[in-house]
Amino acid sequence: MKQFQWFPGHMTKALKEIQDKIKVIDIVLELVDSRAPLASENPELQKIIANKPRIRILTKKDLANDKLSDEWKKYFEQNGIPTLCLDLNNNSLSVINDLARKLLKDKFEKEQNKGLKSRAVRYLIAGIPNVGKSTLINRLCKKKVTIAENRPGVTKAQQWIKINKQMELLDTPGVLWPNFEDKRVGVKLALIGTIKSSILPMDILFSELVEFLNKNYKGLLSRYYDIEDINIVDEKSIEKIIVAIGIKRGYLLGEGKVDETRVITTIIKDFQNGKLGRISLERVGE
Numbered sequence: 001m002k003q004f005q006w007f008p009g010h011m012t013k014a015l016k017e018i019q020d021k022i023k024v025i026d027i028v029l030e031l032v033d034s035r036a037p038l039a040s041e042n043p044e045l046q047k048i049i050a051n052k053p054r055i056r057i058l059t060k061k062d063l064a065n066d067k068l069s070d071e072w073k074k075y076f077e078q079n080g081i082p083t084l085c086l087d088l089n090n091n092s093l094s095v096i097n098d099l100a101r102k103l104l105k106d107k108f109e110k111e112q113n114k115g116l117k118s119r120a121v122r123y124l125i126a127g128i129p130n131v132g133k134s135t136l137i138n139r140l141c142k143k144k145v146t147i148a149e150n151r152p153g154v155t156k157a158q159q160w161i162k163i164n165k166q167m168e169l170l171d172t173p174g175v176l177w178p179n180f181e182d183k184r185v186g187v188k189l190a191l192i193g194t195i196k197s198s199i200l201p202m203d204i205l206f207s208e209l210v211e212f213l214n215k216n217y218k219g220l221l222s223r224y225y226d227i228e229d230i231n232i233v234d235e236k237s238i239e240k241i242i243v244a245i246g247i248k249r250g251y252l253l254g255e256g257k258v259d260e261t262r263v264i265t266t267i268i269k270d271f272q273n274g275k276l277g278r279i280s281l282e283r284v285g286e
């Protein structure tokens with residue numbers, strides 16, 4: 001797939017930056033999207049932070065299926081990755097620092113035994129685009145003026161944002177490239193809005209969505225858009241759905257022709273915004 005060519009240079013640069021930063025931080029907050037926790041992770045990051053304490057945050061919990069998110073949390077924790085599922089806009093975020101303190105207990109106790117003062121936990125937030133890095137940072141900072149501090153003595157002077165006595169953040173989150181080697185990953189990322197849908201032909205994206213919904217949420221489209229139930233057997237049935245919804249909504253181009261692009265973009269948007277329900281694209285073990 002031509003559309004999925006990325007520049008390895010970008011990838012290396014972002015990872016290199018994280019590698020430089022990692023020495024001075026205590027713990028990595030690795031953000032992934034609850035609706036596709038595997039597709040939205042970055043395998044390269046796993047290697048770099050292999051020996052660092054980390055918390056994986058499954059963001060946008062409010063858009064995902066709760067039962068499946070719980071299963072993901074259990075699965076990751078069985079694999080040794082402490083995990084939190086959060087709606088970053090609404091949930092209390094104190095759980096993050098509570099869990100981090102617990103994970104860093106030994107390190108901080110050792111420091112204090114050496115006579116060092118108690119200090120804030122130093123965090124790095126990392127994740128692919130659109131998973132909620134800025135939202136998390138802004139919530140933590142509570143729009144207060146942030147005091148940035150230079151910390152010389154490391155390779156590059158780092159800017160720190162002091163949240164409070166408990167937390168400090170590196171000022172720039174580690175923005176990572178998603179992994180597109182697998183076409184299905186690209187489709188999932190486009191469907192959850194991580195990459196611009198325009199990177200993939202809309203009709204391909206749409207038929208992938210319809211097929212997924214048909215398999216896992218039978219009847220959902222016909223119920224939501226109030227059209228007759230159409231059994232998906234081939235491309236023609238997908239076309240029928242588009243026409244039926246277009247007519248129902250009055251998305252017409254004239255001469256009774258349905259504005260198919262408008263129908264498709266509407267449905268994809270409705271999915272992305274959670275209007276079709278709380279739907280996860282990945283389940284454990286699949």
Ligand SMILES: Nc1nc2c(ncn2[C@@H]2O[C@H](COP(=O)(O)OP(=O)(O)OP(=O)(O)O)[C@@H](O)[C@H]2O)c(=O)[nH]1
Nearest residue numbers: 059060061086087088089129130131132133134135
């Ligand atoms: N429903 C919901 N929306 C969220 C949540 N977290 C973030 N968002 C939304 O997702 C979109 C992207 O969030 P950002 O915080 O900008 O994501 P980012 O990781 O900083 O993205 P880049 O800067 O592109 O790397 C915004 O519209 C947020 O409001 C969440 O937990 N639930």
Ligand SMILES: [Mg+2]
Nearest residue numbers: 132133134135
């Ligand atoms: Mg951002």
